[in-house]
Amino acid sequence: MSKYEHEFVHMMDGVEKQLETIDNPRHQKILRNYRRHALLEVSGRYKEILSPDMTVEEPVYRLFEDGQSIVLDGMDAVT
DSSP states (O other): OOHHHHHHHTTTHHHHHHHHHOOOHHHHHHHHHHHHHHHHHHTTOHHHHTSTTTSOSSOEEEEEETTEEEEEESHHHHO
8 A cells, every 4th residue: 555545545534433421412423524525525416515514504715825815605616
């Protein structure tokens, strides 16, 4: 297994470890949602990230890259 493959396979190990130590149900839910979002994103399954159980009805995304900022306001803008 290459270093890249190893990192890809183990990218959520830290989150898994944290989940074992967190007692607060709200914090557990935040970490699980973060893990799911990240895995869907790297898998290219973007539509599932925007499913009703993963986001609010009218999301607002603020993106910053190369000194530029973009605001995507509402589900139509995001999709």
